[in-house]
Amino acid sequence: MAEAKKEKPAKGTLGLKRRFYIVEGDRIRREKPFCPKCGPGVFLAKHSDRVSCGRCGYTEFASKQGKS
Numbered sequence: 001m002a003e004a005k006k007e008k009p010a011k012g013t014l015g016l017k018r019r020f021y022i023v024e025g026d027r028i029r030r031e032k033p034f035c036p037k038c039g040p041g042v043f044l045a046k047h048s049d050r051v052s053c054g055r056c057g058y059t060e061f062a063s064k065q066g067k068s
């Protein structure tokens with residue numbers, strides 16, 4: 001009888017990834033840090049020397065570790 005073939009989506013539609021992640025090979029680099037209190041989904045606002053959560057007020061200062 002009639003064969004119903006499922007049409008696959010055309011290639012080249014993988015451009016809509018989340019901007020918050022940068023996938024480099026096997027690694028996933030987070031573009032923005034999450035709030036440890038609010039959990040994943042709540043991003044920290046980035047400032048010059050610190051990041052802060054606009055939801056709970058958590059603030060994390062950027063610690064310069066060794067590099068120059």
Ligand SMILES: [Zn+2]
Nearest residue numbers: 035038053056
């Ligand atoms: Zn928070």
